Amino acid sequence: MAELIFRTGTMDTGKSTLALQTNHNHAARGRRGRLFTSHDRAGAAMVSSRLGLVADALEVAPDLDFWRYTVDALTQGARIDYLICDEAQFYTAEQVDQLAKIVDELQIDVFCFGILTDFRTRLFPGAARLVELADRTEVLQVEALCWCGKRATHNARTENGVMVTEGEVIVVGDVDDLAEQPPAVVDDADVAYEVLCRQHHRRGLTAARARAVSLSPEPLPFV
Ligand SMILES: [Zn+2]
Numbered sequence: 001m002a003e004l005i006f007r008t009g010t011m012d013t014g015k016s017t018l019a020l021q022t023n024h025n026h027a028a029r030g031r032r033g034r035l036f037t038s039h040d041r042a043g044a045a046m047v048s049s050r051l052g053l054v055a056d057a058l059e060v061a062p063d064l065d066f067w068r069y070t071v072d073a074l075t076q077g078a079r080i081d082y083l084i085c086d087e088a089q090f091y092t093a094e095q096v097d098q099l100a101k102i103v104d105e106l107q108i109d110v111f112c113f114g115i116l117t118d119f120r121t122r123l124f125p126g127a128a129r130l131v132e133l134a135d136r137t138e139v140l141q142v143e144a145l146c147w148c149g150k151r152a153t154h155n156a157r158t159e160n161g162v163m164v165t166e167g168e169v170i171v172v173g174d175v176d177d178l179a180e181q182p183p184a185v186v187d188d189a190d191v192a193y194e195v196l197c198r199q200h201h202r203r204g205l206t207a208a209r210a211r212a213v214s215l216s217p218e219p220l221p222f223v
Pocket residue numbers: 146147148149150196197198199200
């Protein structure tokens with residue numbers, strides 16, 4: 001039986017690495033798949049992992065119809081055994097419905113990878129729909145860590161080094177200082193992301209701010 005599987009975690013938990021590994025494992029068994037992504041850090045139509053792996057992929061625009069795409073490909077004689085869907089949090093709820101239909105009606109496995117919540121701590125629409133529909137939702141075992149050492153459960157966005165909790169939901173930015181591409185710029189602000197534990201996300205205490213606070217004689221602010 002084909003399955004719809006959602007593997008999730010915060011940033012830095014190796015989702016894209018696992019997406020590429022999953023693709024490799026199935027391809028090595030002679031199965032044929034398709035790789036999809038949306039707003040990958042390497043730019044359009046690539047799945048790239050922080051560990052340096054990279055593969056061509058199909059970019060998921062909001063108007064992509066997975067069902068139509070798959071049926072058309074099969075009709076033209078292509079063989080598809082599975083779909084790998086990275087950055088699935090960015091997909092629309094309708095696209096996730098199409099993926100479930102592909103699993104049920106075409107018996108094609110669909111492996112989705114993505115973040116659950118955005119920088120405002122709200123569920124992404126695509127992630128919410130996946131939790132609702134997936135046969136299994138698995139939280140990745142590689143734990144991302146907050147600067148304090150606790151498990152990082154939340155994604156923070158910073159603009160010019162200051163944490164923000166409002167703004168456009170989808171802004172692909174610099175994920176760390178080692179990223180190859182220049183940081184995204186929104187209204188002339190440098191956008192970056194950082195993973196934090198819930199307490200430090202609530203208090204807006206990023207690593208940089210914690211460092212600055214620890215160097216100042218002022219007591220820690222309780223917000
Ligand atoms: Zn923390």
